[in-house]
Amino acid sequence: MTENTADTSRVVLLGLGDMGTAFARAWLAAGHPVTVWNRTASRAEPLAAEGADVAADPAAAVAAGRLVVTCLLDDASVGSVLEGVDLAGKDVVDVTTSTPGEARARAEWAAARGARFVSGGIMAVPPMVGVPESGGYTFYSGSAEAFAEHEKALSVPTGARFQGGDPGLAALLDVALLSAMDGMFAGFTHAFALARRSEVPPARVAELLEGWLAAMLPAAGEFAARLESGDFTTGVVSNLAMQAHGEKTLLRTAEEAGVSTELLLPYGDLMVRHVAAGGGDEDGAALVDRLLKDPA
Ligand SMILES: NC(=O)c1ccc[n+]([C@@H]2O[C@H](COP(=O)([O-])OP(=O)(O)OC[C@H]3O[C@@H](n4cnc5c(N)ncnc54)[C@H](OP(=O)(O)O)[C@@H]3O)[C@@H](O)[C@H]2O)c1
Numbered sequence: 001m002t003e004n005t006a007d008t009s010r011v012v013l014l015g016l017g018d019m020g021t022a023f024a025r026a027w028l029a030a031g032h033p034v035t036v037w038n039r040t041a042s043r044a045e046p047l048a049a050e051g052a053d054v055a056a057d058p059a060a061a062v063a064a065g066r067l068v069v070t071c072l073l074d075d076a077s078v079g080s081v082l083e084g085v086d087l088a089g090k091d092v093v094d095v096t097t098s099t100p101g102e103a104r105a106r107a108e109w110a111a112a113r114g115a116r117f118v119s120g121g122i123m124a125v126p127p128m129v130g131v132p133e134s135g136g137y138t139f140y141s142g143s144a145e146a147f148a149e150h151e152k153a154l155s156v157p158t159g160a161r162f163q164g165g166d167p168g169l170a171a172l173l174d175v176a177l178l179s180a181m182d183g184m185f186a187g188f189t190h191a192f193a194l195a196r197r198s199e200v201p202p203a204r205v206a207e208l209l210e211g212w213l214a215a216m217l218p219a220a221g222e223f224a225a226r227l228e229s230g231d232f233t234t235g236v237v238s239n240l241a242m243q244a245h246g247e248k249t250l251l252r253t254a255e256e257a258g259v260s261t262e263l264l265l266p267y268g269d270l271m272v273r274h275v276a277a278g279g280g281d282e283d284g285a286a287l288v289d290r291l292l293k294d295p296a
Contacts, residue, residue, distance in 0.1 A: 008032050009153055010065035014058055014081055015096070016043040018126045020071035023095070024052055026130030026157040037061035039081075059085045067150050068115075070094045075102040079109070088114035091146040093154065095120035095138060099175065100168030107142055107167035116146035119167045121174020122158065129157045139174055142167035184213070186263040190254070197257040219284075226285040233281055240287070241280030244271040 008031045013024050016038035024047050027034045037055040038044050044054045055061035058081050062068050068090050070078045075098040082092075092115045094106060103119035110117035124136025137159030140147055147154070147162050154160040163169045188209065195205045226232055247268040254261045274282070274290045 009067065009150070010035065011153055012036075012055075012061050012065040012068045013071065014038075014061060014068065015071040015073075015077075016047065017071065017073070019095075019122065019129070021047065022126040022129035023069065023071055023157040025050065027153070028052060029130060030156045032153060032156065033065075035061050035064040058082060062087065062090060066091055067153060068092050070096055072096045074098070075106060078106065086113075090115045091118070091143070091150060092116070093118045093120060093140070093146070093150065095122050097121065097174060097178075098171050100172040103142075103171040104166070104168040116143040117167060118142040118147050118150075119170045120154075121170045123174065123177060124158045132159070135159075137161050139163055139170035141165065141170040183267075187213075190259070190263045193259045194254065194257055197259060222283075223285040223288070226283055227288060232279070232283050232286040236281065236283045238284070239281050240271050240284060241275050243284065244268070244275045244280075247271060 010033040011027050012035045013020055013027075014037050016024065016036055020036075020038070021043070024034055024036055028047070028051050033053070034047075034051075035053045035055055036044050036047055037058055037060070041054075044052070048054045053064065055064060062082075062085050066089065068087070070081065070092065072078050072081060073096070075094075075096060078094055078096050078098075087110060092110050094103070094117070098106065098119065107117040107119065118140050119142050121139040122136075123138065124134065128134035128136035138154070138157070139161050140154065141163040142165065144162070144165055147160075151160060151162075163173060191209060192202060192205055196202070247264070250264055251261050251268065254264065270287055270290060271284075274287055277290070279286050279290070
């Protein structure tokens with residue numbers, strides 16, 4: 001059994017922020033030898049006490065093993081940390097949040113240095129890492145061979161979902177889901193502010209929000225069906241003319257309450273533009289193509 005196919009192969013991990021530290025602890029708990037490096041050396045100390053080997057610099061860390069995981073702030077920090085490091089024969093798995101373009105460019109950069117490259121997008125927060133029942137997972141894409149070789153190790157911190165050979169795809173899906181989460185948090189923020197003005201207890205708002213948004217979630221599947229069929233008008237339950245008009249009530253309510261409308265306006269404006277373009281009888285799924293047609 002070679003080091004790289006064993007369940008307990010060595011993992012080299014560069015970056016010990018909140019997420020990197022959680023990944024390191026998961027691998028240590030699963031019995032993997034782990035070599036770590038972090039720019040601020042003190043962040044490695046607790047992990048050293050838990051059994052990690054601490055490297056003095058990125059080059060020494062990378063020399064310790066074949067699987068090299070980077071979990072850094074952004075793609076630029078990945079470039080600066082690995083600059084000048086010998087990556088020949090290494091498998092670089094970058095779970096740093098990046099744009100798809102950055103991930104593709106980083107894959108070419110790694111290939112030019114003789115490394116296989118897999119990009120990752122983590123769909124978990126640190127407390128979910130190493131907790132299989134949390135449902136946390138990481139999208140991976142890029143070198144299928146490198147992923148297959150390290151799949152067992154990569155499945156330790158979170159579930160591992162390989163998305164194919166395009167190194168940009170993991171980042172694309174990661175950012176798409178994060179963008180949807182942005183919208184949800186924008187909605188939370190506005191709803192809590194509105195309720196706070198009227199002294200509705202936050203816990204009551206939370207309970208109502210969880211139920212309402214869970215009831216609305218199947219709309220994602222309805223969006224998908226309409227986007228696949230191209231039919232935005234058959235069986236529409238809440239057409240955009242009605243929704244755009246209703247949005248005015250949302251805005252007036254915010255104004256009455258003295259709550260900023262800034263989080264509501266972008267989506268409302270998009271609906272108004274689509275209705276003005278003749279899409280009033282269509283379902284909200286039609287806004288997807290409006291966003292592609294005429295970016296504001
Ligand atoms: N935390 C989350 O909830 C979460 C969830 C999903 C994905 N992610 C992604 O995981 C990655 C790491 O997140 P995190 O929560 O661990 O972030 P973090 O706690 O802010 O840690 C950032 C890490 O990057 C290092 N770093 C930053 N700039 C650097 C540079 N120029 N050169 C060398 N090292 C540099 C930091 O080193 P120092 O210790 O020296 O500052 C630290 O190790 C990010 O891409 C993030 O988007 C995080």
